[in-house]
Amino acid sequence: MNHPEPSLRELKARSQKLKPVIHVGHEGITESLLAALDQALRDHGLVKVRFTDHKSERKQLAAELTTRTGSRPILLVGHTATLYRTPLDKSRSV
Numbered sequence: 001m002n003h004p005e006p007s008l009r010e011l012k013a014r015s016q017k018l019k020p021v022i023h024v025g026h027e028g029i030t031e032s033l034l035a036a037l038d039q040a041l042r043d044h045g046l047v048k049v050r051f052t053d054h055k056s057e058r059k060q061l062a063a064e065l066t067t068r069t070g071s072r073p074i075l076l077v078g079h080t081a082t083l084y085r086t087p088l089d090k091s092r093s094v
Contacts, residue, residue, distance in 0.1 A: 005086065006084075008074065011046060011074045011082075011084050012074060012075055012082075014046055015046060015048065015074055015075055015082040018046065018047075018048045018082070019048065020048040020049060020050035020080055021040050021044075021047055021048060021049075022036055022037050022040060022047060022048070022049045022050070023049075023050045023051075023052050024049060024050070024051045024052065024053065024054060024061060025052050025053050026053040026054075028053075028054055028061070029061060029064060029065065029068075034065075034068055034069065037049065037065065037069055037083075038069055041069055041071055041083065041084075041085040041087070042085075042087060042088050043087065044087060045084060045085060045086060045087035046074070046082065046083075046084050047071075047082070047083050047084075048080055048081070048082050049062070049065060049080065049081045049082075049083060050079060050080050051079045051080070051081070052079070055079050058076065058079060058081065059076065062076055062081040062083075065081070065083060066083055069083070069085065070085055071083040071084055071085035072084055072085070
């Protein structure tokens, strides 16, 4: 069953309660980080990413993460970015 996409306002409100689940450290964006982020987006849809290193590059890194995961940016506040991608409908799984 298709559900309508949540509005940007709704996603921002939901993101306030989230804790960061992905942390970008000194290694930056790695294949394993992208795989973890892809899985988190697949499972939850709305995911917070914390930049523990590379803080001065967070805007560029957040843009790269959205491009490489097919997600869209919701918020970039301080050292935390919130990304959204429509999660897979678990009822469709085999």
